[in-house]
Amino acid sequence: MSLTHRSDAGERLLVYTASGPVRGIAAGGIHRFLGIPYAAAPVGMHRFGPPARAPEWVTEFDASTPGPTAPQVPYPGALGRLLPSVRVPGDGYLNLNICVPAEPGKYLRPVLVFFHGGGLTRGSNAIEGYDGGAFARDGLIFVAPNYRLGAEGFGVLDGAPLNRGLADQLAALDWVARNIRAFGGDPARVTVVGHSAGGNTVAALLAHQRAASLIQRAIIQSAPLNALPSNQSARATHAIAHDLGIDTTRPAFSEVPAADILAAQTRVAPGGGPLSRAPGFSLSIGLPLIPRSPDEALEHVAGGGIDLLIGTTSEEARLWLVPTGLADRVDRLALALARHRLHIPAETLRLFRSNRPGASNGEVLGAVFTEQLLRIPAHRLADARLANGGSTYVYEFGWPSPVQRLGAAHAVELGFVFDHLGGADAVALVGPDAPQALADAMHGAWVSFATTGNPGWRPWDAMRPVKTFDGAGNSVIQSPRESERLALLRGDHG
Structure with a gap:
C-alpha cells in the first residue's frame, strides 16, 4: 500500500534546496516532502553507471506525492501478502522522502536516514509502513531514499562499477549533507538506519572511508554484515545473462529493457529470501566502495568512532519457513543434509532441539539459521568494537506475532520501530491487537539513540547485555542463549 496524505486546509510548504525549490504538504502536524530527486535518473547514459548529480530546476518541484520506485517484481505467494511491494512508474527513482516536525525547532534537529530492506531486489520509500511521521512527531528529521535494486544496482557486469546501489546511498547521504539544513536538520547529527538488506548496506557504509564525515550514529536491524567476492556475487547476473542469451557486460545489459531483465530474474530466482538455493x-x-568484507573491516577499527545500535529478532527465519509451509516439509533426512552442509555437529542440533520442545524439524533448522547468519555476526561485531573502544548497544526483538504462526520473525518489529501498528502493512504482520506499549518502548529507544546516542540501556560490555523487546518486561538479559552460540562456534572451529 502506498503513502497517501491529505493536506490540512490545503496548506503547502516551499523549501529551497541546492537543486531548486520543492513544495511539500502539511498533514497531521507533519510536513512531508516526497519524491525529491537526489541523483539523475539512472537511465540512458547513466544506466549501470555511478550515480550522477541531479539536474537543477527553477520552477517549484511538486513533492506532494511519492516519486517513482526502483524496478522490481513483488514477492510471490505468502511472502507477497506479508511484505507488499509498491511500484510507482517513472525513471527518476533515485529520490527521497523527508518528514519534518510542523513546529520549527529552536536548533537544528537530529536526522534519521532509513534504507529499506528487500533482499537488494525489492522495497521502496513509498511503502506505507516506512512513513517516518512518528519520528518527525518526536523531533527528528526523517529521510528515506530509494536506491537501485537487482541487476540495475547490484549486478556484476564488465564495464560497470560494482555496488551501484550502495553508491546511490552514498549520493543520498551527500545530498543530505548539502541540503538538510533547509529542512531544519543538522548535517552533523545524522543517524543511518537499515533493515535486512538495508542493514547490510549500512554495514558497508560504516566501513567506508567517508563514513565519519557523513554519519554520526548507525542502527542495523536484522542484517547480514558481509559481502562476497565478485566471482561469487556474480551468480545471479550470470544466470540472468544465460536466460536472456546475452553477455555479462554493461553494453549488453543496457540494450535490454528493465522489465525484461526483471522477468529473467524472476525465472532464475522466483522465490526470494536468504534461505533459497537460487542465485x-x-x-x-x-574497489572502490568495498575493498574488503564489511564485517572484517568493522572488526578492525573501521567505523569505531560511530555509535552503533544493532540487533535481531528471536526467530528471524520463521518469515521464510512458516508462512510458505517450508518448515513443515523439512523431514529428518532434509535436516540431516542441512546439518552436514552447514558443518553443524549432531550434538549442537540436539541442543537446539532440546531448547525448543515441540518444535518441528524446520523450526529447529530456522533457529540455527537465525543464529549463524545474523545473531553470531552481530555479537561478534559488538565484541570487536568493545575491544577497540567503540560504543555499541545490542537488542533482540522477541514479541511473538500470532499471524500465521510468525512468532518473532524477520520484519515483525518494523511496525513497532516506526510506531505505525495501525497501518495495513503492520497489521498484515502483527494483527490488529499488537501492544502499543511495546511500540512506545522500541520507537522511543530509536528516537533516544538518534538524539543522544543512548537508547536507554547500558552499552555492550564483558557481561554481553542484550535489551529484549518482548512486551513482557522488556528486560536486559546477559548473554541470552549463550550455550547455542558457543556450540555453533565450536563447530565452526572443529
Whole structure:
C-alpha cells in the first residue's frame, strides 16, 4: 500500500534546496516532502553507471506525492501478502522522502536516514509502513531514499562499477549533507538506519572511508554484515545473462529493457529470501566502495568512532519457513543434509532441539539459521568494537506475532520501530491487537539513540547485555542463549 496524505486546509510548504525549490504538504502536524530527486535518473547514459548529480530546476518541484520506485517484481505467494511491494512508474527513482516536525525547532534537529530492506531486489520509500511521521512527531528529521535494486544496482557486469546501489546511498547521504539544513536538520547529527538488506548496506557504509564525515550514529536491524567476492556475487547476473542469451557486460545489459531483465530474474530466482538455493544478489567485494568484507573491516577499527545500535529478532527465519509451509516439509533426512552442509555437529542440533520442545524439524533448522547468519555476526561485531573502544548497544526483538504462526520473525518489529501498528502493512504482520506499549518502548529507544546516542540501556560490555523487546518486561538479559552460540562456534572451529 502506498503513502497517501491529505493536506490540512490545503496548506503547502516551499523549501529551497541546492537543486531548486520543492513544495511539500502539511498533514497531521507533519510536513512531508516526497519524491525529491537526489541523483539523475539512472537511465540512458547513466544506466549501470555511478550515480550522477541531479539536474537543477527553477520552477517549484511538486513533492506532494511519492516519486517513482526502483524496478522490481513483488514477492510471490505468502511472502507477497506479508511484505507488499509498491511500484510507482517513472525513471527518476533515485529520490527521497523527508518528514519534518510542523513546529520549527529552536536548533537544528537530529536526522534519521532509513534504507529499506528487500533482499537488494525489492522495497521502496513509498511503502506505507516506512512513513517516518512518528519520528518527525518526536523531533527528528526523517529521510528515506530509494536506491537501485537487482541487476540495475547490484549486478556484476564488465564495464560497470560494482555496488551501484550502495553508491546511490552514498549520493543520498551527500545530498543530505548539502541540503538538510533547509529542512531544519543538522548535517552533523545524522543517524543511518537499515533493515535486512538495508542493514547490510549500512554495514558497508560504516566501513567506508567517508563514513565519519557523513554519519554520526548507525542502527542495523536484522542484517547480514558481509559481502562476497565478485566471482561469487556474480551468480545471479550470470544466470540472468544465460536466460536472456546475452553477455555479462554493461553494453549488453543496457540494450535490454528493465522489465525484461526483471522477468529473467524472476525465472532464475522466483522465490526470494536468504534461505533459497537460487542465485540472489549481494554486495560485492571490490574497489572502490568495498575493498574488503564489511564485517572484517568493522572488526578492525573501521567505523569505531560511530555509535552503533544493532540487533535481531528471536526467530528471524520463521518469515521464510512458516508462512510458505517450508518448515513443515523439512523431514529428518532434509535436516540431516542441512546439518552436514552447514558443518553443524549432531550434538549442537540436539541442543537446539532440546531448547525448543515441540518444535518441528524446520523450526529447529530456522533457529540455527537465525543464529549463524545474523545473531553470531552481530555479537561478534559488538565484541570487536568493545575491544577497540567503540560504543555499541545490542537488542533482540522477541514479541511473538500470532499471524500465521510468525512468532518473532524477520520484519515483525518494523511496525513497532516506526510506531505505525495501525497501518495495513503492520497489521498484515502483527494483527490488529499488537501492544502499543511495546511500540512506545522500541520507537522511543530509536528516537533516544538518534538524539543522544543512548537508547536507554547500558552499552555492550564483558557481561554481553542484550535489551529484549518482548512486551513482557522488556528486560536486559546477559548473554541470552549463550550455550547455542558457543556450540555453533565450536563447530565452526572443529
